[in-house]
Amino acid sequence: MTRIFSGVKPTGHLTLGNYLGAVRRWVAVDQHAAEALFCVVDLHALTVDHDPARVRRLSRQAASLLLAAGLDPDVCTVFVQSQVDEHARLAYVLECVATDGEMRRMIQYKEKSARERARGGSVRLSLLTYPVLMAADILAYGADEVPVGDDQAQHVELTRDLAVRFNQRYGHTFVVPKAVHPQVGARVMSLQDPGSKMGKSDGDAAAGIVYLLDEPEVVRKKVMRAVTDSGHEVEYDRDAKPGVANLLDILAACTGREPAALAEDYHSYGVLKKDTAEAVVEELRPLRVRHAELCADPGYVDGVLRAGAERARGLARPRVDAAYRAIGLLPAG
The missing domain is CATH 3.40.50.620 (HUPs)
Known part of the structure; x- marks a missing residue:
């Protein structure tokens, strides 16, 4: 093997x-x-x-x-x-x-x-x-x-x-x-700087980073404050709309759908952010529960x-x- x-x-x-x-x-x-x-x-x-x-x-x-x-x-x-x-x-x-x-x-x-x-x-x-x-x-x-x-x-x-x-x-x-x-x-990029990879930095960069052990409300707040792009159209274009593309990539990874197909379902950045935040919270929920169990043992x-x-x-x-x-x-x- x-x-x-x-x-x-x-x-x-x-x-x-x-x-x-x-x-x-x-x-x-x-x-x-x-x-x-x-x-x-x-x-x-x-x-x-x-x-x-x-x-x-x-x-x-x-x-x-x-x-x-x-x-x-x-x-x-x-x-x-x-x-x-x-x-x-x-x-x-x-x-x-x-x-x-x-x-x-x-x-x-x-x-x-x-x-x-x-x-x-x-x-x-x-x-x-x-x-x-x-x-x-x-x-x-x-x-x-x-x-x-x-x-x-x-x-x-x-x-x-x-x-x-x-x-x-x-x-x-x-x-x-x-x-x-x-x-x-x-491909997950910083929520505050979608041109940079979501690393493990602390300090000022932490606002753009979702940590696995962030509380659900913290996750929601970070995603809702994510940098988006000029205009109002939700399109999957990493070059022209890196902020929106990053949100679509994250939502796609959490839901199993294609980011370009997801883009067709949205007509405002606000709704996209809300759904992405909830998808991330649900994706991480089992991990957080199991981690708490391991910490207790x-x-x-x-x-x-x-x-x-x-x-x-x-x-x-x-x-x-x-x-x-x-x-x-x-x-x-």
């Missing part, structure tokens, strides 16, 4: 964009169609200034939300990255294969380091090298496929390059994975993560041990 690896970074609260764009597909398709590993990649959250308590809290919340969304630990493996030492073990070995030039060409490094410097902060070395850790996340498990969006495609190409280079220099050790670009469940979540880490460790350790031997390190014991 094909093996896939996907991760979510606990740098902010999970959003409607995360859910409709990826998590819902993980639940409905990926966990059943492949040997699937889903990881809260908490080590990646340390590459920028952070509050340790918040990282721990968001890591647990992310894991709980993945389970609440419907990932079944009897079907797939759900775990936290830092609880499996093989990620960090393999990352250093791969750093000995990667080059400084490769790291500095990473688009996300250029963008994030520029933002850090603009704030007057220093850039952590881990921000430069975290694509190698991401490669280790994938290669440790012999993943055949990595479902990614366009913003992560460069990192998967690096992973492929490192796997091929290691195999050529030290003997065949790693599966060379391929990036797959599954049909996005929904933290021992269950801890047990799932312990079992997931043990299973992941069993899959990763033989390959990482083989990489250590191949590159010239003495075996332990």
Whole structure:
């Protein structure tokens, strides 16, 4: 069976964009169609200034939300990255294969380091090298496929390059994975800036972001205040009417209809916003209920993560041990 690896970074609260764009597909398709590993990649959250308590809290919340969304630990493996030492073990070995030039060409490094410097902060070395850790996340498990969006495609190409280079220099050790670009469940943009993806940002940008744990009234308020476009016609045109198109995309994802067909049912922005808000509230209701149940039983979540880490460790350790031997390190014991 094909093996896939996907991760979510606990740098902010999970959003409607995360859910409709990826998590819902993980639940409905990926966990059943492949040997699937889903990881809260908490080590990646340390590459920028952070509050340790918040990282721990968001890591647990992310894991709980993945389970609440419907990932079944009897079907797939759900775990936290830092609880499996093989990620960090393999990352250093791969750093000995990667080059400084490769790291500095990473688009996300250029963008994030520029933002850090603009704030007057220093850039952590881990921000430069975290694509190698991401490669280790994938290669440790012999993943055949990595479902990614366009913003992560460069990192998967690096992973492929490192796997091929290691195999050529030290003997065949790693599966060379391929990036797959599954049909996005929904292209969800910020409600206040429909030209930008609905990310996990806080502060001023939060007004345009629907978080999975937002109360229903908060969801309704955010959707009703969504930026629309000039004119009054409800048309599905991402270029000419990005605000309206974003609402139609969200409504379509929640109802199973096509956005262009939905546009024909509406003659005012207000009614479209109201129906979209109610559709989002209903889409998230079962997830919120299940999440509350999981929060009331933290021992269950801890047990799932312990079992997931043990299973992941069993899959990763033989390959990482083989990489250590191949590159010239003495075996332990």
